[in-house]
Structures are given as structure tokens and as C-alpha cells.
Amino acid sequence: MNQTMLDFIKQNAPCYIYDKSMITERCRVLRNAMPEALFLYSVKTNPFLPVIKTVAAEGFGADAASSGEVFKALEAGIPSENIYYSSPGKTLEDIDKIFGKCVIIADSLSELETLSDYAAAKGETCSAGIRINPLFTMDGEAPSPGKFGIDEELLTPESLDFPNIKVTGIHVHLKSQILDAATLCRYYENCFDLGQRINAIPGVCIEFINFGSGIGTVYDKACEEPLDFNRIALTVKKLAKQNETTLRGKLIFETGRFLVCNAGTYYTKIADKKVSRGRTYLIVENGLNGFLRPAMAQVLKRNTGSYLEFGQEPLYTSPGQCSFSLPERPEDGENEIVDIAGNLCTSLDVMAEGITLPIAKTGDIVEVTNAGSYGLTLSPAMFSSHRPPKEFLL
Numbered sequence: 001m002n003q004t005m006l007d008f009i010k011q012n013a014p015c016y017i018y019d020k021s022m023i024t025e026r027c028r029v030l031r032n033a034m035p036e037a038l039f040l041y042s043v044k045t046n047p048f049l050p051v052i053k054t055v056a057a058e059g060f061g062a063d064a065a066s067s068g069e070v071f072k073a074l075e076a077g078i079p080s081e082n083i084y085y086s087s088p089g090k091t092l093e094d095i096d097k098i099f100g101k102c103v104i105i106a107d108s109l110s111e112l113e114t115l116s117d118y119a120a121a122k123g124e125t126c127s128a129g130i131r132i133n134p135l136f137t138m139d140g141e142a143p144s145p146g147k148f149g150i151d152e153e154l155l156t157p158e159s160l161d162f163p164n165i166k167v168t169g170i171h172v173h174l175k176s177q178i179l180d181a182a183t184l185c186r187y188y189e190n191c192f193d194l195g196q197r198i199n200a201i202p203g204v205c206i207e208f209i210n211f212g213s214g215i216g217t218v219y220d221k222a223c224e225e226p227l228d229f230n231r232i233a234l235t236v237k238k239l240a241k242q243n244e245t246t247l248r249g250k251l252i253f254e255t256g257r258f259l260v261c262n263a264g265t266y267y268t269k270i271a272d273k274k275v276s277r278g279r280t281y282l283i284v285e286n287g288l289n290g291f292l293r294p295a296m297a298q299v300l301k302r303n304t305g306s307y308l309e310f311g312q313e314p315l316y317t318s319p320g321q322c323s324f325s326l327p328e329r330p331e332d333g334e335n336e337i338v339d340i341a342g343n344l345c346t347s348l349d350v351m352a353e354g355i356t357l358p359i360a361k362t363g364d365i366v367e368v369t370n371a372g373s374y375g376l377t378l379s380p381a382m383f384s385s386h387r388p389p390k391e392f393l394l
């Protein structure tokens, strides 16, 4: 790291720094692999406005998970027709705020009814997508009940017959962080077939299939292989061809972490260093309240004996999900084994245990990788009234 950058970080830590060129490059990887598709950036991944603007400039639309995110997407310059609002439990107030400003994806039959009544009161007819809890799954296990979407088997001409709603699209999202192309391709084929089946329901005319996300990113280069986009490209091309002679709908893919996870780094500062009964602690500013995920991985390990391979989405808690380093200290100097703990008054606030680092001093910067997705946005920044980390896109 050069001195200018280090000075900047010293002045601003705790902070997140996002690498604009890497985000742009990731957008292009997806666009090149699947030129037939419309991509949506999942705003909840990282809602920092300059980040949304960066992906918007690459032609990405938005996957908004709240009415607030619809407005963030609009603020970033994304046109209404490329903003898809999908979440469970939209309130009438949400609907009132965003009506006409995005494509609404209804999450339940009762929500379709609410929407229909709302449109009727305005004297309008409204198009809407539906999120579906399908009979297929990502890994081939049995379908399960879930809080997302409408069970596929409940979709009939009668159940979808609302006077002021036209169903024009489907949305499925089952799982994140898939790195096996064959799994993802089978899932895409299943979604496409589902779109055909729903389109055959009288009264429905499918104009878009939203395949959700699933596109994984590499957290740990030592044991993960990047997704094979050549393989994905072949399947999507085949589906696009089928689509041309059948539905002629938009093929939409969502993505969050693939664009921003590796492009983000969290920097914090060592506020104190102490030894307790032979164990060395680096106490850093804004530990879990600045970046939650590493601490969650430690909590899981302490309570279950191991890191869970996949935490609860979108927390990804595999070993190696981020790495720690000291940019000011030479890597070939003397090392020590330390725990990195935050400055909160809770024992939960431990970011790393028993890791080997160069010998550190109070005031040193600690660098944490893979912090671009579900970083600050998923961290309890309000806790204990600490100053929240700053964010920069450079």
C-alpha cells in the first residue's frame, strides 16, 4: 500500500473503502457472459449511493428490498422500469409511496389483493410480478414452506384473478453464494420452465422472468474456485433462444455480492493492546458494530464447535470468509498470535481468534478483506453510540 493511501486510511479509520474499478469490472464480466440479460443490483448488499451510481452507469437496474431502496435507486439515476421492488410484508404505505415508480413484485396472494384494491381506488389497472416459492429447489432437496413468495401449487386462474391486476412476471430467489455452475444452470432452466407454466395460466401474460441471484463470489482463494461463466453463458444463451420463440420476455438476473464483496475493505485502528493470562488481544475501534460478519463467524464457531459452511443468508461465515492484515507492518518480520476484539462492552465482539499477525502497536491500522457486501449495512452501527465507520468509493 502506498503512503498516500495509508495516510488517508489513518485519517479516516474506521472506514470502508470500495474499489470502483473492480466493481465496474465485475459488472462487465456479467454483461459479457450474458449479453441477453437485464441485470439488477441488489441494493441491500451495499446501499452506499456512489456504489449504486457505479453499477447504474454500467446499465444495471435495481433489485429493491424496501420502498426506501426504490428511492435510493431512483436517486442513483436508475429508470423506474428497471427498478424491481420485491420483499415480503409491503405495507399500504410502502405501496402508496412507490406506486408508478417501479415494478412491484407481489410476495403473497393477499398482497396482490391489496394492490388490486389500491389500483381500483385510483381507477387504474396495475401490472405486477409475483415471487414464487417453487416446487423445485437449488440442491434437489424437497421443497419447503417459506416466508418468501407464493407456493407454486397455489397459482391457478382463480387465485390470480384480481380485477385491477395483470400478472406480468415471475421472480424466484432461493439461495446465494453458489460457485457450482452446473447447479446454477439447472436452477435457471427450472426457473425458465416455471415461467412457461405460469404463462400458460389463463389471464397471465409473462413479460419477465427474474431468476434472482445465486451468483457466488470467491471469499477464500485457497479453497474456492470462481464460478465458470462460460458454462453459465451457454445455458443462458440456450434459454434466450427458447425465449425468442416462446415468451419473448425479459430475462433478469439479480446480483449483489459478486459485484461488491471483494471490492470492499474494512479498515479499523488498534485502540489498545493487552495480554491476559498469556493471550494477546488487539482491541480495535468498531469491531462488530463496524463490520458484523467476522464476529458472527466467531460466535458460530464458539457455540457449535466449527464455522458453519454457510451461515444464514446473507451472512457468509465459512472459514476464510475474510482475512486480516496490518498494512503498516512488514509481513516478513516477527509474528505473534493474537485475538482481534472490538471495543464494545460485550464478549460477542471478537473478530478473530488465534490468528498470526506481525507484531502490532496501538494506533496501527487493521485491514479486513471481503467487506464490500453486507458490511456496514448489516452491522449494528447504533450499538453503544459509537461513531459509525465512514465509507469511500475510490
Ligand SMILES: *Cc1c(COP(=O)(O)O)cnc(C)c1O
Binding pocket: 042, 044, 045, 063, 086, 173, 175, 176, 177, 212, 213, 214, 215, 254, 255, 256, 257, 258, 314, 373
Ligand atoms: C439478497 C438478495 C439478492 C442478492 O444476493 P447476493 O448473494 O448478494 O447476490 C438477490 N435477490 C434477492 C431476492 C435477495 O433477497
